[in-house]
Amino acid sequence: MGILNVTPDSFSDGGLFRGEAEAQAQAERLVAEGAAILDIGGESTRPGHTPVPAEEEQARVLPVIRALDGRLPIPISIDTYKASTADLALAAGAKIVNDVWGLQREPDIASVAAAHGAPVMIMHNRETIDPAIDIVADMLAFFERSLTIARKAGIPDGDIVLDPGVGFGKTWEQHLEALRRLPEIRALGFPLLVGVSRKSLLGRLHDKETKPADRLYGSLAAHAVAGTLGADIVRVHDVGAHVDAMRVVDAVMRPESRR
Numbered sequence: 001m002g003i004l005n006v007t008p009d010s011f012s013d014g015g016l017f018r019g020e021a022e023a024q025a026q027a028e029r030l031v032a033e034g035a036a037i038l039d040i041g042g043e044s045t046r047p048g049h050t051p052v053p054a055e056e057e058q059a060r061v062l063p064v065i066r067a068l069d070g071r072l073p074i075p076i077s078i079d080t081y082k083a084s085t086a087d088l089a090l091a092a093g094a095k096i097v098n099d100v101w102g103l104q105r106e107p108d109i110a111s112v113a114a115a116h117g118a119p120v121m122i123m124h125n126r127e128t129i130d131p132a133i134d135i136v137a138d139m140l141a142f143f144e145r146s147l148t149i150a151r152k153a154g155i156p157d158g159d160i161v162l163d164p165g166v167g168f169g170k171t172w173e174q175h176l177e178a179l180r181r182l183p184e185i186r187a188l189g190f191p192l193l194v195g196v197s198r199k200s201l202l203g204r205l206h207d208k209e210t211k212p213a214d215r216l217y218g219s220l221a222a223h224a225v226a227g228t229l230g231a232d233i234v235r236v237h238d239v240g241a242h243v244d245a246m247r248v249v250d251a252v253m254r255p256e257s258r259r
Contacts, residue, residue: 001077001235002027002035003197006060007044023064031072033240037096037233038072040064040089041079045100045168054082061085062092069093077121083108090116098193100168101125102146110153119159121193122146124178126169135174136181139164143188161233163193166222167201175201179226186230195235196222220245228253 006023027038042060043052057080065076069092077096078089083106086097090112097113098121099105113120124139143162150160164178164185179194186192196202202218203210216238223234223242227249236242250257 001037001039001193001195001233002030002033002239003235003237004030004038004040004064005044006040006042006064020063020067024067027064027068027072030239031074034243035239036074037077038068038074039077039079039098039235040094042085043080054084057082057085058088062088065089065092065094081105081109083112086118087112087116090118094118096121099123100165102142103149104142104146107149107153110149110155113159114154117159119161120150120155121161121163122150123163123168123193124165129169129171129174131171131174135170135177136184139178139185140188143185157190160190161193162188162190163195166194166196167199172201172204179222179229182226182229182231191232192226192230193233193235194223194226194231196226197234197236197238216241224249 004023004027030038040061042057061078065078068076075095076093077098078086078094079098079100080086080089081099081101086109090097096119097109099109100123102122102124103110103120110120122143124142126138147160162185164182166175166178170178182192197219198212198215202215202222205218219236219238220241223231223236224245226234227246234242234246
């Protein structure tokens, strides 16, 4: 999954692809590098981000989705937790809903996805960080609530992907534990999406201060670990490098995928 942020303040590429022409060019670049899904977002969800009204988010993403609709050989996912944005984005050509609040911030988003026949990606998140909790137990309980919302709305289990939300609502140790214990989440029986690309939690493992764009090697390592432990999709900025890395993971861990 290639990341396309049409925002002014995303932590890694904020402001780079706000213009429609720049966004289209980046989308085509990610496809050329081998992306299988293009994830378009119009609101930064980095720590300390400023929420934006739905109308502003829609003004950012809808022109880009409309411009790309029918031009790409891969599906577009809309990265939003807002039901109204999801509805308009799906009508404009997006095919998937990627919700960083797991359908729980605006539960109507599940009905929107069901009405459009769109798969959903359900990410674990927390309003507050609590170092005392068993983070995976918290994730499992969170997903059960999200699955109840999805099923009640009529979303079939086959259209659901789970995301542990590495980088969201957790301590540094809990981020690593979430990755380490991916098999426990995989045991729920759903495909897994993992996104660690360029995140600050990787920077803590460097010997010097790094900018997000300097964290490629850590991103590759984290996603290779995730793929080994059961992740089916990785959400990344650097698509070409990850395609090469994940082909190695697949060749070792999923040899049937190479036949």
